[in-house]
Amino acid sequence: MSRKLLLAVIVVLLITNIATLLVWNNQESIVRNNDEAVASIDGEAITYGEWMRSLRNSYGESQLKTMIDQTIVNQLADQKNIDVEEKIMEREVALLTSMQGVMSEEEFEEKEEDWREDIRYRYQLEQLLTEDISIPEDEIESYYDQYDNGYDFAASMQLSHIVVQNLDTAEKVVKELEEGAAFHLLAQEYSIDEESANDGGYLGFIPTNSQFFPEGYEEVAADMEEYSYSDPFEVDSGVAIIYLHRKLPSIEFTYEEIKPYIENELALHEMEQSLEADPLWEMLDIEWIYQE
Template structure:
């Protein structure tokens, strides 16, 4: 790939990343900022902030960003572009099922998130996961790992690659059906499940956390009796009708459902190979060695 084409791609990525285009007009530098999702458009001719009578200009802000973060951010963009181009050139593709597994594991470590928040986070996770696996495979290309070592690794750690089905739940437990119906009525009228749990729930372990129970494996002995049948047909981000439990009545909220993901040895073999090869080479996950495979010029070379 030519230097001119690679530099063009990097420039496009930079413009997209900061959503700002700077150009010269009759000897004056002018900046135009495009509105990004959830971020208001910025008028570069106006102060970006004021503190008392002191204005912080757009130019002050951009200069600070370039000085403090510019090189690191540009290197990250180049690293990702290098890995993407080399992976495409060498036919290195990452199975979506493997990415789904990593996303599920990251999701299970989060607290309560709205669908919009989770969708946005997942988009970033998927890019990072694909980059990491492709980088690992590029760095270990040509390193031979004995079949027996890979099979032994899978036999020992294979279960750790699988995802056990789980549900992210909150609940409100009350003493009687009348109170339960009152809670549901308030929910129907738009009240917060979190706030109602703090107000009404008799479950001392979860009440102060808005009834939040976390992710619970559906096969776990700690999964509350009767809850799985109730949530089986529920949609995510919805609450149930009141149902009877040992200590009264409960209303359960299903935040997220994580399905089972299982892998055979053949499915995981390419990833086990690169994992073991990274260990054998004592290699750090850094794209620097790959820069030599492409013609790269950047402003910090000057």
């Protein structure tokens, strides 16, 4: 089988799979041939074949190009021994995590795998595009000084809380938690903190160095495991119970650690080059069904 024919088969399979996922959640195929209707409007049918052609024309080329771009970057990065430092990966994952809502441990692990692939692709692509561009040291230093600690990530905690008026009520809440009640539902029922109660007591990600970090919460959360709730403790407004969803550590960079990434960023800007893999296509032998 030729490479061109193989790619054609891949595209057809890809589009077919996408269409299947979009329409049939019960995983039962209800279409048997291209002439069978997938919709009918006042007796006028839209056939499976028409639908498939529309999907291929709309999404087939862009999806295949994305797959080729990713493969190009992977191959060239391997050839040139281009990798991304784990510390950079951790910083980027932490930033993305801090922009999410509440996730279970399983949901986070699934997302993290995809994030890491995207992060590695982006940084490797940036280095491949700019590898022949040199930026003066003083320009890199000036840019670094301008952003100061903007490349660092501040330690953060993702918290929810329930605030009640007295210890008796707090102990009642703890008893219900021990019996399996959901923290966010108990927050809606019991919490006297009007700003967060309707959101299940959710406070979001809060940097530990923030002036908005509730007093006393950091000391309690510091000794907690993720995905656990605390014992009741006194606060200014009553008695609190906190739930620690996630705890993200501080990540700090020296100038030498971040310098290569600043240089790539400045080089990309100097080239007025968008972060696309198109210029790399000529470096490898590529055949695909959409080429002219």
